[in-house]
Amino acid sequence: MVNSVLEYLPLRSLGYLATLPYMDHIVRDHLRRRIESTIAASGLHVQNTLSMMEQSGTVISGSAALEIAAPGLCSPNDLNLYCPLESYSDAIDLITQTDGYIAEQERTTTVAARRTPFSKLNVNNGVRRMWKFRHISTGRRITLTESLSPSPLAPIFFFHLTSLMNCVTGRGAVSFYPEMSEKYTVQALINRSKNFETIHRPLEVSKWTDRGTTIIPDCADTHPGHPSSVTRERRGMCQWSYRHTKDPWTTYLAFKKPELECDIGPALAWRLGHLFKARGQIKIYAPTVHLLHEEWHLRTFRLLEIWIEYAAPLDGDTSVIAPEAWRRSFP
Numbered sequence: 001m002v003n004s005v006l007e008y009l010p011l012r013s014l015g016y017l018a019t020l021p022y023m024d025h026i027v028r029d030h031l032r033r034r035i036e037s038t039i040a041a042s043g044l045h046v047q048n049t050l051s052m053m054e055q056s057g058t059v060i061s062g063s064a065a066l067e068i069a070a071p072g073l074c075s076p077n078d079l080n081l082y083c084p085l086e087s088y089s090d091a092i093d094l095i096t097q098t099d100g101y102i103a104e105q106e107r108t109t110t111v112a113a114r115r116t117p118f119s120k121l122n123v124n125n126g127v128r129r130m131w132k133f134r135h136i137s138t139g140r141r142i143t144l145t146e147s148l149s150p151s152p153l154a155p156i157f158f159f160h161l162t163s164l165m166n167c168v169t170g171r172g173a174v175s176f177y178p179e180m181s182e183k184y185t186v187q188a189l190i191n192r193s194k195n196f197e198t199i200h201r202p203l204e205v206s207k208w209t210d211r212g213t214t215i216i217p218d219c220a221d222t223h224p225g226h227p228s229s230v231t232r233e234r235r236g237m238c239q240w241s242y243r244h245t246k247d248p249w250t251t252y253l254a255f256k257k258p259e260l261e262c263d264i265g266p267a268l269a270w271r272l273g274h275l276f277k278a279r280g281q282i283k284i285y286a287p288t289v290h291l292l293h294e295e296w297h298l299r300t301f302r303l304l305e306i307w308i309e310y311a312a313p314l315d316g317d318t319s320v321i322a323p324e325a326w327r328r329s330f331p
């Protein structure tokens, strides 16, 4: 009985219940089963996958993590893994050693791009490289994305909707906008970018509205003047707010004791892309993501140009870099 009720609850509600006497272990067991069944559906070995994730700092995001953070919105078929910079080998070994999975080859070339001082991880939306795998009999797909940062989360803060900004770690689950998925219908802020249409797959937003997500293109329509960017309340509802991965608007629930602080690499800070309207003009501010405690402004002062290498895929026919396909790297 208790478990059939828990099945409907989003992550933040589970977190509240876990603080009640006698409920703690019931809720955490439920969360563990939710995560294990998601991994099992992909065909991967559950315990080996969780230990690989814990040891390498790899996380699950995309629709599979959304289904864990806010059940009932989608039925994920594919698994999207995100690993820290240069920590991809454990995940690749685990997937390729699983019966049925084969790597889908994609020719790539290495390119160097300049990072801007303010937005240190914005090169290619925080993605260094991607690997794709397909199961030969079930057709299920696994995508492994290597982050440009020692945190696996950098690409996640470039996703097009805040409802997708959730992840599953080797120890628990995290939702960065839990307040918006609390009412059995999910709300999502759009993460504006200058090339929104080319970065995100066409029809991606309408796919989610069809499933009942309420999209908020501009948070100014819900709170004129952005009170939440200056007060401490409800920053999780504002595109203008500066956030970081360990702030109080994030929900983290572990299924494994002891409950450590959510430890997925160094803390990242981010601000969503948003519209700025003044004197009849509309300007788009792109998302910014950087390491929270990095003195990036000082470093940038000394080192005027910071370059980062990443692997860009080549167009199969022309053998030239296909930036549009590459930038569509998101669920």
Ligand SMILES: [Zn+2]
Pocket (backbone or CB within 6 Å): 219, 220, 223, 226, 227, 228, 229, 237, 238, 239, 240, 241
């Ligand atoms: Zn706002």
